[in-house]
Amino acid sequence: MEPKRGEDVAIQSIRGMHDLYGAEMGAWSAVEKVVHKTFQDFGYKEIRTPVLEKIEVFSQTVGEDTDIVQKQMYTIERSDEQLALRPEGTAAFVRAVIQHQLHRLPGAQRFYYYLPMYRYERPQKGRQRQFFQFGGELINDASPEADAEIITLLDQIYKALGLSHYEVRINTLGDSESRAAYRKALEEYFRPLLGELSEDSKARFERAPMRILDSKHEADQSAVQKAPRIGEYLTDFAKAHFESVKQRLNQAGVSFIVDPLIVRGLDYYSLTAFEFVSDQLGAQSALGGGGRYDGLAERFGEKPIPAVGFALGMERLMLALEASQKMPKVPAGPFLYLAPLGAAAFERFYPLSLELKRHGLGCELLYEKDKNLKWQLKQANRCGAQYALLLGEEEVAKGVAVLKNMSDGGQKEIGLDRIVEQLKQVHST
Ligand code: HAM
Secondary structure, eight states: OOOOOGGGSSOOOOTTOOOOOHHHHHHHHHHHHHHHHHHHHTTOEEOOOOSEEETHHHHTTTOTTSHIIIIIOOEEEETTEEEEEOSOSHHHHHHHHHHHTGGGSSSOEEEEEEEEEEOOOOOBTTBOSEEEEEEEEEESOOSHHHHHHHHHHHHHHHHHTTOOOEEEEEEEOOOHHHHHHHHHHHHHHHGGGGGGSOHHHHHHHHHOGGGGGGOOOGGGHHHHHHSOOGGGGOOHHHHHHHHHHHHHHHHTTOOOEEOTTOOOSSTTOEEEEEEEEETTSTTOOEEEEEEEOTTGGGGGTSOOOOEEEEEEEHHHHHHHHHHTTOOOOOOSSOSEEEEEOSHHHHHHHHHHHHHHHHTTOOEEEOSOSSOOHHHHHHHHHHHTOSEEEEEOHHHHHHTEEEEEETTTOOEEEEESTTHHHHHHHHHHO
């Protein structure tokens, strides 16, 4: 029976949360492999935090005024505790750092994660309610080189996958002194314009006027464009830090543009902030983003921990790879399909299939003992094997099997004795 199409069945996955299987899953795995390897090449070690955290982990850190905290968290109440499904990785990561005292380890420490995130957003292309992020976090290092390393690593991940249609936009949000001065300037600038601003921006004015710069509302655009820029309010320290980051990026061969409107949707950043933006994704154009967040630990009552990091969205990465025709080629099926023609051949192939798997040669054998050549070749095609190995009564008598190349149809006889070694040779060419 043909499987039912997703939309015809009564029971469905939750809106904005998707199943992955078949060729799509294969492509995801191939991309994940490249990303894991790039992190490891840069010396990052994997960390996994739980999917549920106490709600304060996020509400105290990400920012009261942010969309995530105000309206996007999935919350659960259990034994009088308020819990939240992880909407982002950084706050949970810092919770784990403090809990395990990882910042007490000597010198810079590099971590990465690959985890699903949950945000109650309006689903659209590139925006889901469950989505996967790879994130990289570098702690115990306050140098501009650490910021440049994080941006270079993200750039390297995309380059390793063959992506080129993106722009690296960087900005500085200053240190706390710069931000206090800038905040005052923004308040003075926006106050007389409040009447013209969107409701969202009016609300932001009171608590986080800098976030108005992030507004996508049409009504806010002209005021945002003419707003004062942070450059004039930076302390010497913040200015020098930003200059060094830019210089190191130039040295690393990362092209970037300085965009004073990059303020990020989360509250914990200071100094460097950045986004990688693609022109191939439509409205949800941010491929990945991050910045420095030395002050986040203080929101858990700790001393500051120098830290910088990023996260990239896997769904958007896959869309961008597809649009650039850079989807990795993944073998559709196993190396070999074993096609026994009759019971005697099946008895030869059954132990052979076990041996091949022990030797790491992928193969498929169906437990059908009386099928003809036509049926077997149809199955070999269906499963996407590179080769089929055919064995009929005549071949059993001769002590050979026929190896058929499924892509060009070419075939040759190989002896049944030493067959594993011969197949190993074919596999390695
Ligand atoms: P973020 O900018 O909120 O940063 O998310 C990073 C990336 O996750 C986005 O650029 C996008 O590719 C992807 N993403 C976000 N929301 C969705 C969604 N609803 N559907 C699909 N993809 C999405 C953070 O999460 C910070 N924790 C990054 C960070 C790490 N900063 C420092 N370290």
